[in-house]
Amino acid sequence: xxxxxxxxxxxxxxxxxxxxxxxxxxxxxxxxxxxxxxxxxxxxxxxxxxxxxxxxxxxxxxxxxxxxxxxxxxxxxxxxxxxxxxxxxxxxxxxxxxxxxxxxxxxxxxxxxxxxxxxxxxxxxxxxxxxxxxxxxxxxxxxxxxxxxxxxxxxxxxxxxxxxxxxxxxxxxxxxxxxxxxxxxxxxxxxxxxxxxxxxxxxxxxxxxxxxxxxxxxxxxxxxxxxxxxxxxxxxxxxxxxxxxxxxxxxxxxxxxxxxxxxxxxxxxxxxxxxxxxxxxxxxxxxxxxxxxxxxxxxxxxxxxxxxxxxxxxxxxxxxxxxxxxxxx
Numbered sequence: 617x618x619x620x621x622x623x624x625x626x627x628x629x630x631x632x633x634x635x636x637x638x639x640x641x642x643x644x645x646x647x648x649x650x651x652x653x654x655x656x657x658x659x660x661x662x663x664x665x666x667x668x669x670x671x672x673x674x675x676x677x678x679x680x681x682x683x684x685x686x687x688x689x690x691x692x693x694x695x696x697x698x699x700x701x702x703x704x705x706x707x708x709x710x711x712x713x714x715x716x717x718x719x720x721x722x723x724x725x726x727x728x729x730x731x732x733x734x735x736x737x738x739x740x741x742x743x744x745x746x747x748x749x750x751x752x753x754x755x756x757x758x759x760x761x762x763x764x765x766x767x768x769x770x771x772x773x774x775x776x777x778x779x780x781x782x783x784x785x786x787x788x789x790x791x792x793x794x795x796x797x798x799x800x801x802x803x804x805x806x807x808x809x810x811x812x813x814x815x816x817x818x819x820x821x822x823x824x825x826x827x828x829x830x831x832x833x834x835x836x837x838x839x840x841x842x843x844x845x846x847x848x849x850x851x852x853x854x855x856x857x858x859x860x861x862x863x864x865x866x867x868x869x870x871x872x873x874x875x876x877x878x879x880x881x882x883x884x885x886x887x888x889x890x891x892x893x894x895x896x897x898x899x900x901x902x903x904x905x906x907x908x909x910x911x912x913x914x915x916x917x918x919x920x921x922x923x924x925x926x927x928x929x930x931x932x933x934x935x936x937x938x939x940x941x942x943x944x945x
Contacts, residue, residue, distance in 0.1 A: 633668070634675030639699070639885060640858050642907040644708035646676060646686055647840065649860040649885075649912075650700040652832060656691040676702070689713060693791070695809070698725070698837025699860040715842055716788075722841040725783040725793060726770075726862065726882070728834035728869060729803040730812065732777040733769075736801075740768040743796045747789050753810060754791040756799050763787045765796045770881075773873035776826075778806065780875050782838075793835065806869075807833040826869060834869065836862045841888075857888035861912055885912040 637648040650656065654668045673685035686702035687709040701721070703709035715721045748760035766784040773779070781803075783793055791810070798804035798811035805812065806826070841857040862882045870882060887894040887909060894909075 630671050630675030630678050632675070633672045634679050637672055638676065638679075638908075639860060639910045639913055640887065640908070641676075641680070641704075642844075644704045645712070645842070645844070646702040646704065647858045647860075648672065648676075648700050648702065650692055650697055650837070652695055652697050652863070655694050656688060656700060673702075690716065690788075692837055693794075693833075693835075695807075695833035696835045696837060697860075697863050697866075699723075699840040699858055700837065701840055701842065712842065720843045722839075722857075723785045723837060724839040725785065726836045726838045726866075727781045727783055727793065727797065728806040728866070729779050729781055729797055729801075730777065730806060731779055731801075731803040733772040733779070735777075735779065735803050736769050740766070742766050743800045745796070745800060747792065747795060749790055754789070754795045756795070761787075761789055763789045763792050763796070765793060767797075767801070771875040771877040773875045775873050778826075778869075778873050778875065779803065780870060780877055805833055805835050807831075808835075809833065832863075832865055834866055836860070836866055838862070855888075855890050857891070858913065859884075859886040859888070861885045884915070885910070886915075887913040 637651065638646065639649050640647040651668075654672070655666055656669055670685075676682070677685045682704070684705075686704060687706055689701050689703050689709055689712045692698065692700055701712060703712050712721070743763075743765045745763060746757045746760035747754050747763050748757035749755075764786040766786060768782045770780045770782055781797075783797075785793065794805055794808055794811050798808070837860065839857055839859045841855050843853060844856045845853055861884060867879060867882050870877060871879065893915075894913075
């Protein structure tokens, strides 16, 4: 059989993907808000699973008139959304990889998990355990690679057994957060197709009624921090943090299950310098003419969304219709 013709990525497709996802760039670094169902790997394969990431990278390349697409530095699982770091060149990729190795890059996640407040003896804690991978799944293993995760309860729903957690990834292992939550805290992530199936109980059946969770895993890479340098400030080295807004479905479930949390933490992206909200562009970006910050990262007032209630009389979430004033990421 003759080979299948290679799919051609149109300039319009690439531009739309770039405009939807790109949060920040400077002369060496890009941060995008990765949507779900995207495999974080550039490939010349005609396979559809690589197409979305190829289109995004081609969009960045075309918009900034780069000779080559951006370089991958790390990955997020296909079903995980949120802040993803890319490099402008192999040289910048090497610099960022060094930051990963020395611990300068910090990653914070948000997760909606099965279980109410009774599941958590404390409001925060640390999980330390060995992990190993067998046939694509990760399991607890005392002889495996040592892993560490910090977790914090942000709020629990009074209507259904569902809790919002903030997670700090202190080591890197495949499916680390998903395994730690399911196997160590017995609170698997809502919509996790691998590890939520292992836990049984009434809370699982109730939260499975959340229609919004079908084919959606509620794990979001909320923030990523990395080091940058400038020649025009007394503090030449500074930490830059990008917060990526959560997808609309994530915000909807938090809202309709009445989890008590400031929803601006979810909906509003932000940019921070040394932990403080970014205010003065000259302080950070004087040395680079090619710096761009998405309006999604700047404080802004949004008109109230027109939203239909998604809570049924039985207390479960039933997604029928949602009319919002912004696009779903």
